[in-house]
Amino acid sequence: MISLSWFLIFAAALFSLGLYGVLARKNAIAILMGIELMLNAVNINLVAFWRYGDLALITGQVFAVIVFAVAAAEVAVGLALVISLYRRRSSVVADEINLMKW
Amino acid sequence: MSGLEIIFLVVAAVTLSAAFMVVTTPNLVHGALWLVLTLFGVAATFVLLNAAFLAVVQVVVYIGAIAILMIFAIMLTRKVMQDSGPQTNANWIVAALLGLVLFVGIAQLLRKSSAVGMMMPAMDGAADPVVQLGEVLVSPNAYVLPFEVASVLLLAAMIGAIVVAWKK
Amino acid sequence: MGDPINLISQWFNDLLLGWGLGEKLVAVLSLFVGAAILVTASLLTVVVLIWVERKIAGRLQDRIGPNRAGPFGLLQPIADIIKIFTKEITTPDGADKVAFNIAPVLAMASVLLIWAVIPMAATVVGSDINVGVLYIVAVGSLGIVAILMAGWSSNNKFALLGAFRAVAQMVSYEVPMVLTLLIPVLLARSMGINDIVQAQSTWFIVIAPLAGLIFLITSMAEVGRAPFDLIEAESEIVAGFHVEYSGMAFGMFYVSEFLHVWTIGALIATLFLGGWRGPGAETWPILGLFYFYIKTFVGYFLITWIRLSLPRVRIDQLLSFNWKFLTPLTLVILVVTAIVDKALSMAGAARWLYVLVMLAANVLVGWGTMLVLKTVEPNRPGRVRQEFPPRPVAVAPEAADN
Numbered sequence: 001m002i003s004l005s006w007f008l009i010f011a012a013a014l015f016s017l018g019l020y021g022v023l024a025r026k027n028a029i030a031i032l033m034g035i036e037l038m039l040n041a042v043n044i045n046l047v048a049f050w051r052y053g054d055l056a057l058i059t060g061q062v063f064a065v066i067v068f069a070v071a072a073a074e075v076a077v078g079l080a081l082v083i084s085l086y087r088r089r090s091s092v093v094a095d096e097i098n099l100m101k102w
Numbered sequence: 103m104s105g106l107e108i109i110f111l112v113v114a115a116v117t118l119s120a121a122f123m124v125v126t127t128p129n130l131v132h133g134a135l136w137l138v139l140t141l142f143g144v145a146a147t148f149v150l151l152n153a154a155f156l157a158v159v160q161v162v163v164y165i166g167a168i169a170i171l172m173i174f175a176i177m178l179t180r181k182v183m184q185d186s187g188p189q190t191n192a193n194w195i196v197a198a199l200l201g202l203v204l205f206v207g208i209a210q211l212l213r214k215s216s217a218v219g220m221m222m223p224a225m226d227g228a229a230d231p232v233v234q235l236g237e238v239l240v241s242p243n244a245y246v247l248p249f250e251v252a253s254v255l256l257l258a259a260m261i262g263a264i265v266v267a268w269k270k
Numbered sequence: 271m272g273d274p275i276n277l278i279s280q281w282f283n284d285l286l287l288g289w290g291l292g293e294k295l296v297a298v299l300s301l302f303v304g305a306a307i308l309v310t311a312s313l314l315t316v317v318v319l320i321w322v323e324r325k326i327a328g329r330l331q332d333r334i335g336p337n338r339a340g341p342f343g344l345l346q347p348i349a350d351i352i353k354i355f356t357k358e359i360t361t362p363d364g365a366d367k368v369a370f371n372i373a374p375v376l377a378m379a380s381v382l383l384i385w386a387v388i389p390m391a392a393t394v395v396g397s398d399i400n401v402g403v404l405y406i407v408a409v410g411s412l413g414i415v416a417i418l419m420a421g422w423s424s425n426n427k428f429a430l431l432g433a434f435r436a437v438a439q440m441v442s443y444e445v446p447m448v449l450t451l452l453i454p455v456l457l458a459r460s461m462g463i464n465d466i467v468q469a470q471s472t473w474f475i476v477i478a479p480l481a482g483l484i485f486l487i488t489s490m491a492e493v494g495r496a497p498f499d500l501i502e503a504e505s506e507i508v509a510g511f512h513v514e515y516s517g518m519a520f521g522m523f524y525v526s527e528f529l530h531v532w533t534i535g536a537l538i539a540t541l542f543l544g545g546w547r548g549p550g551a552e553t554w555p556i557l558g559l560f561y562f563y564i565k566t567f568v569g570y571f572l573i574t575w576i577r578l579s580l581p582r583v584r585i586d587q588l589l590s591f592n593w594k595f596l597t598p599l600t601l602v603i604l605v606v607t608a609i610v611d612k613a614l615s616m617a618g619a620a621r622w623l624y625v626l627v628m629l630a631a632n633v634l635v636g637w638g639t640m641l642v643l644k645t646v647e648p649n650r651p652g653r654v655r656q657e658f659p660p661r662p663v664a665v666a667p668e669a670a671d672n
Contacts, residue, residue: 002110002150004220008212010114010147014121014140016205021125023197024190029175030130033137036168037121040144043156051151052220058234062245064156065235068163069252073259075168079175080263086179087269095191105294131422135369138415158404166411166444170437173418177430232400232461 007048015041028082028092032075039071110150117143134173141165152225155232273555275394279304305386308396312385316528320347323528323574330578357517365514366423373420374515374522380413381530388536389464391546391558402463403451406537407444410492413530414440420523421511432510435500435585440492442592447488449600453481453607454541467545472621475542477628480603480636482542484596489534490573491588493527497580500588535569536562543568599639606631 014037021034043064050060086092120139127133141164148157238244279300286296321336321344328335336343361367387402389395399405414437421433455461457477458469466474475482491498502510512523539545543565546558583591610631614624 002107002222005212006110006114007147007151009209010118012205012208012212013118014144015208016201017118017121017125019204020197020201023200024194025125026191027130029172029179030125030133033124033133033172036137036164037124037140040141040164043160044144044147047148047151047153047156051153052222055223055225055231056234058231058238061153061156061231061235062238062248064153065159065239066248066252068159069256072163072167073255075171076259076263077266079171080267082175083178084266092179132366132369135415135419154399155401155404158401158408161408162404162411165415166408167441170411170414170418170441173422174434174437177422177434230400 004048004052007044011041011044011048014038014044026093026095028085028094028097029079031094032078032082035074035078036071039067043067106150110147113143113146113150117147130176131173134169134176137172138165138169141169153231155235273391273393275391275555275559304396308385309382312382312529312532313525315532316525317347317351319528319532319570320350326571326574327578330575354518354521359517359519360514362425362514364425366425369419369423370514371519373416373423374519374526376416376419377413378522378526378529380409380416381526381533383409383412384533384537387463388533388540389467389545390562391555392552393555394559395464398462398464400460400462403455403461403466403541407448407451410440410444413526417511420515424511424514426514428509429511429513432502432513436494436511439494439498439500439588442589443488443491443498443596446484446592446596446600447492449597449604450481450485450488451541452604453478456604456608456611463540467540467547470544470547472625473542473544473547477625478542478603478607478632479629480599480632481607482538484600484603485542486534486538486569486572488592488596489537490576491592493530493534493573495527495531495573496577497583498588499577499582500585531573532566532570534573535566538569538572539565599635603632603635606635 018034018037018039018041021037022031023034025031025034046060046063046067048060050058053060082092085097089096091097117140120136120143123136124133124140127136141160144164145157145160148154148160239249240246282303283296283300286299287293291299324346325335325343327333336346339345339349361370384406386396387399387405389398417436417440418433421429421431421436424430454466454474457474458466460466460469494500494502512520515523539562544561545565546555546562548557548561551558551561607628610628614627619627
């Protein structure tokens with residue numbers, strides 16, 4: 001049988017990969033992809049805790065559903081920003097968006 | 103090793119290598135296609151956790167909507183046919199170290215925790231999780247408020263996205 | 271005796287067990303064999319379907335259709351298959367080789383996967399999962415990924431344009447399609463497809479005719495058949511996302527499109543026409559299989575008929591039809607169905623009264639829609655009906671002179 005730790009380690013690895021993607025990538029869309037990986041890792045943890053805990057408490061799955069909704073909202077707004085940015089500056093490199101930097 | 107363990111290991115290996123490709127491949131469209139495979143692997147993980155509903159929703163929402171949107175956005179924002187050059191910024195070594203440290207740290211924490219050896223409780227007696235989830239999401243005593251707030255959030259995001267991307 | 275399919279699978283299991291294989295291994299093996307048979311049967315159906323479709327097309331266009339190879343041209347598809355298998359599969363220069371070659375396989379898989387959950391008789395169903403309806407939607411989205419991959423990896427602007435059109439169309443039409451799929455779920459109180467079939471003591475097409483109609487329209491758009499075949503539109507973008515494909519790689523797209531239409535027929539049959547239900551289907555499951563195929567053919571014939579009768583729509587018409595008409599209408603139907611259903615079941619209405627009131631509610635919504643539609647630009651010139659004098663189809667040359 002699979003013990004809980006397998007899923008947690010798997011999720012941790014996925015989260016770390018996502019974190020690397022967010023920090024290291026230049027392209028704004030690639031950064032969004034990294035965020036998706038991190039959200040997915042969190043979802044795996046939530047569902048695993050539901051499965052290994054009390055099955056009558058469905059909270060883990062409810063959390064995962066809310067995370068789905070938040071991820072969809074985040075991607076919609078994020079990509080709208082990226083496209084709007086591309087129209088104004090013809091670039092989606094996150095480093096070059098430095099108008100408000102000091 | 104039981105069959106379930108082998109399946110889990112295969113799924114995890116495929117998912118993690120696809121995720122690795124997502125964050126490292128120089129071609130962004132390839133990255134998005136690898137992302138589709140990663141998301142599919144996560145859906146398979148949900149199936150292994152007996153959360154069939156979430157697995158299917160994962161495919162519908164993430165692959166059917168989010169990944170497709172990403173591919174669209176990539177194609178709209180760069181010259182797709184000639185895509186090359188380094189895709190990482192100057193800090194990538196620090197980022198890689200940070201990711202590694204985070205992973206090792208979590209793994210160390212897990213070794214000390216008592217919950218790691220837990221085994222899956224049997225599913226036989228429990229109620230159907232789909233029915234349970236449906237009831238809990240609309241029950242006033244449970245999660246109807248977060249559910250409604252999530253729907254308002256989606257509406258706000260939709261309006262916001264349209265306003266931001268509007269061509270003047 | 272009435273259930274030969276399960277009889278054979280039982281015999282097969284016993285045979286394998288007799289060879290001394292473990293029980294779990296036998297279960298897994300028989301699942302694999304079942305899946306292989308299901309896929310082969312579906313693909314063989316396409317061979318017949320191609321002939322049927324060309325015959326129907328011929329008759330509707332006042333032709334005979336294929337009639338050279340074999341009796342009634344029955345061997346025509348075989349000849350086509352041999353031809354397509356002997357053609358070379360080319361990969362264009364500058365194409366993304368891996369994605370280019372995976373895309374047709376993925377397109378085919380996305381259609382074949384749907385058959386895993388469709389119950390074909392009372393006892394014949396691949397996998398009776400409790401989220402079957404959502405599974406169908408999920409698998410459909412894999413097809414979108416396949417089209418996007420094909421269009422992008424071809425390194426051809428027409429292919430990319432076609433893929434963009436296809437994805438815009440399919441993602442948009444998925445919204446009303448999912449909403450109409452909710453109505454059978456709501457009426458059957460379950461997302462399992464077999465439960466939905468079991469619940470149709472009265473076919474859902476009677477209880478929810480509008481939902482059935484919208485499902486037909488939206489799923490035609492999902493397949494990309496005329497009048498919604500903008501994704502291929504030979505005269506505008508050559509052939510859309512599969513311009514660069516040749517030989518069997520193109521064949522896989524072609525077959526998956528045919529199979530998808532047949533699958534839509536099966537879904538209409540299952541969700542709205544009572545699936546395998548019919549007199550004697552419970553005791554004789556083989557009869558259920560027969561009823562299921564007849565109903566599926568009805569759905570298939572409808573789609574083919576519409577395809578051959580209507581011209582292609584424009585892209586703006588396509589999208590505004592979806593967002594300004596179908597989506598709001600489906601939301602209204604969903605709310606009305608939910609409220610009426612709840613009210614009737616709280617009042618404990620008899621089955622005949624329930625069916626009658628639901629039907630009346632649908633008719634009312636449809637009538638209301640017509641009234642609303644009439645208020646939209648009632649005096650637009652295109653809307654005025656013109657009378658044309660009858661025109662003879664064929665006139666003898668001497669009569670035509672004067």
